Amino acid sequence: MAAPEELQLFRKLGIGAKFDTKRFRKDAERSQMIRAQVTPTVTKEEADKALDFFGNLSKQKPQKTTTENTREDETSTETSRREKSTEALKSDSYGVQSRKGKKRKQTREETDGDNSDDSEDSLQLLGDIKASKKKKKRKKKDLTVDKVEQIKQEKLSEFRHKKRIHVQGDDVPPPVSSFQELQGVYGIHPQILNNLQGLGYDQPTPIQMQAIPLMLQRREILACAPTGSGKTAAFILPILHHLREPRRQGFRAVVVSPTRELAKQTFTWFQRLGEGRGFRTYYIEKPAQAAKKFGPNSAKKFDILVTTPNRLVYMLKQDPPIISLHSVEWLVVDESDKLFEEGKQGFRDQLGFIYKACDSSHVRRAMFSATFAYDVEQWCKLNLDNVVTVNIGARNTAVDTVEQQLLFVGSESGKLLAMRELVRKGLTPPVLIFVQSKERAKELFHELIYDGINVDVIHADRTQTQRDNTVKCFRTGKIWVLICTELMGRGIDFKGVNLVINYDFPTSAVSYIHRIGRTGRAGRPGKALTFFTEDDLVHLRGIANVMREAGCEVPEYMLELKKAKRKERRFLEKRAPKRKSISTTPKMFVDKAMRKRKMIEKSKKTQGKTRNQPGGSKANTQQETGNLKHHTKKGATSDEPTAKSLPGPKGGNKRIKKRKQASNIVSKS
Numbered sequence: 001m002a003a004p005e006e007l008q009l010f011r012k013l014g015i016g017a018k019f020d021t022k023r024f025r026k027d028a029e030r031s032q033m034i035r036a037q038v039t040p041t042v043t044k045e046e047a048d049k050a051l052d053f054f055g056n057l058s059k060q061k062p063q064k065t066t067t068e069n070t071r072e073d074e075t076s077t078e079t080s081r082r083e084k085s086t087e088a089l090k091s092d093s094y095g096v097q098s099r100k101g102k103k104r105k106q107t108r109e110e111t112d113g114d115n116s117d118d119s120e121d122s123l124q125l126l127g128d129i130k131a132s133k134k135k136k137k138r139k140k141k142d143l144t145v146d147k148v149e150q151i152k153q154e155k156l157s158e159f160r161h162k163k164r165i166h167v168q169g170d171d172v173p174p175p176v177s178s179f180q181e182l183q184g185v186y187g188i189h190p191q192i193l194n195n196l197q198g199l200g201y202d203q204p205t206p207i208q209m210q211a212i213p214l215m216l217q218r219r220e221i222l223a224c225a226p227t228g229s230g231k232t233a234a235f236i237l238p239i240l241h242h243l244r245e246p247r248r249q250g251f252r253a254v255v256v257s258p259t260r261e262l263a264k265q266t267f268t269w270f271q272r273l274g275e276g277r278g279f280r281t282y283y284i285e286k287p288a289q290a291a292k293k294f295g296p297n298s299a300k301k302f303d304i305l306v307t308t309p310n311r312l313v314y315m316l317k318q319d320p321p322i323i324s325l326h327s328v329e330w331l332v333v334d335e336s337d338k339l340f341e342e343g344k345q346g347f348r349d350q351l352g353f354i355y356k357a358c359d360s361s362h363v364r365r366a367m368f369s370a371t372f373a374y375d376v377e378q379w380c381k382l383n384l385d386n387v388v389t390v391n392i393g394a395r396n397t398a399v400d401t402v403e404q405q406l407l408f409v410g411s412e413s414g415k416l417l418a419m420r421e422l423v424r425k426g427l428t429p430p431v432l433i434f435v436q437s438k439e440r441a442k443e444l445f446h447e448l449i450y451d452g453i454n455v456d457v458i459h460a461d462r463t464q465t466q467r468d469n470t471v472k473c474f475r476t477g478k479i480w481v482l483i484c485t486e487l488m489g490r491g492i493d494f495k496g497v498n499l500v501i502n503y504d505f506p507t508s509a510v511s512y513i514h515r516i517g518r519t520g521r522a523g524r525p526g527k528a529l530t531f532f533t534e535d536d537l538v539h540l541r542g543i544a545n546v547m548r549e550a551g552c553e554v555p556e557y558m559l560e561l562k563k564a565k566r567k568e569r570r571f572l573e574k575r576a577p578k579r580k581s582i583s584t585t586p587k588m589f590v591d592k593a594m595r596k597r598k599m600i601e602k603s604k605k606t607q608g609k610t611r612n613q614p615g616g617s618k619a620n621t622q623q624e625t626g627n628l629k630h631h632t633k634k635g636a637t638s639d640e641p642t643a644k645s646l647p648g649p650k651g652g653n654k655r656i657k658k659r660k661q662a663s664n665i666v667s668k669s
């Protein structure tokens, strides 16, 4: 600082002169020409520190250069944008929100973490703007990938929700929405897609959407989907894809079904869907015949085996075994809950035997059914490899395309009256009638055929040829009404069955679901009518519940009936109530009809023999063909009396009229 005398001299000399106080501010201040600026004694940092009660500022980074500031601004803008989009994602999800919430929170935490990282990096890399930008870009990309994945998952859940597909398991592949996708993603052979198109399969059904990709990824599955929803194609397609081409390696795929009729139907579907691919599918019709056919090496000609458990086990148990399952890559158990049943009616032991016989290290298993059983699920979870369960819709429900109705008929004789009343009003064929036993099937057949209805019957006592012919005639419309037992309850796909009549009440809700599932298939409409008497009250509640679930009106009292205990239900399932025999036709008429029929058959045989002598083999062939024609013409193929072999229509009609007058159906539904 200059002395005061010097300053005074400076002022005197400077009188009149113009002094640039701005330029020489310091000198002006020193000479006190202008007032010196007060420099704060406390710096900004010091002031801020004093106000920082929670010590936040101590964590603050040092001041940055302009460039750094700009970058930080960008980062904070980006952060807030990310936060905003995360918030947006959070608010637009529904079903996914709860599950994804945690992940989102984590993403946000990661995002926050990213920001601090960014700032630290920018400090470390002072001036190295390029490097910092690169890293930021990568992070931005990572985040976009996460977001895209998240949106994809949400869309997937939404799609599954819409199609009522419920899955349980790890790494479940996304469902496909079209068959074409299967070609794009999995390389399904175009010929198979052509075959699908030829069959009129435009869109996959929900079970096909999910089960096909799973099996194509060689995942073991337990699938449960409503009756008539296309489960057969859902397992046939992946099998055909995995087998690639025919090989001389022996059976590489085995499908086990509970009945011959179903096995034969599945065999036909393998041929239709695999047309043009050259696969050789074998259906065990007669084990003895198969034994001759296979020999030690000849079974190698075949690729796919479709069978019932008993036939296969019989062949496996021969010494040496007639058949080998060592090369099996796919074991499919159709109607799995039925095959898992224990005891006389079930096939659990046989299934166990087959399961063990498929001992290749890379064998995969798939279980399919329309109804769910807890023990099958538990078994699958314990024994299958990383199993995925697929359920379509609610478990153990009937399809809503079937209009269901219950009819109280008072007593056993009331059933026949109700049946005749239905015929009087007019039935639209084809119609399936379920009874509880083969004896009752025969009895009802005798009654209905007497009424002049185009009816036939199928049950376990009939020969294989008779059963096959009956099925064929019903499929082709030559028979309009088919009486059957539980044998036809599962899996059989008769196109366009118009009405299912439960003449005898089913002994369980599961049996009811399968029986009425013979109609209303593949989205078509159908009707189901169930007769009940007081003997059936114990099962009524269960079936009423199934009906209500499917949206049918059910009287409230049925739902309030006493619920049978689990043990009791199990017992009742296996034992249908004893019922009075179905008979209103006097025995005399039935016997007369039988005698007449036998006489006709006998005379035909003798005629055939005399006409064709001595050419024996030719004669037999002609006779077989002749018989077949005769049966199909009349719409009956059995050894039971046919419409024509019974007493003339006149007497029958009079009696029918009387019966009709007497019929008085009491309906409570």
Ligand SMILES: Nc1ncnc2c1ncn2[C@@H]1O[C@H](COP(=O)(O)OP(=O)(O)OP(=O)(O)O)[C@@H](O)[C@H]1O
Pocket: 200, 201, 202, 203, 204, 205, 208, 225, 226, 227, 228, 229, 230, 231, 232, 233, 369, 370, 490, 491, 492, 493, 517, 521, 522
């Ligand atoms: N994608 C599809 N598009 C059109 N029809 C189909 C499709 N898939 C299957 N179908 C038809 O639907 C009908 C029922 O199929 P399928 O017999 O496989 O049913 P399901 O689920 O096995 O029934 P169930 O439980 O009674 O055995 C068949 O006639 C079949 O041809």
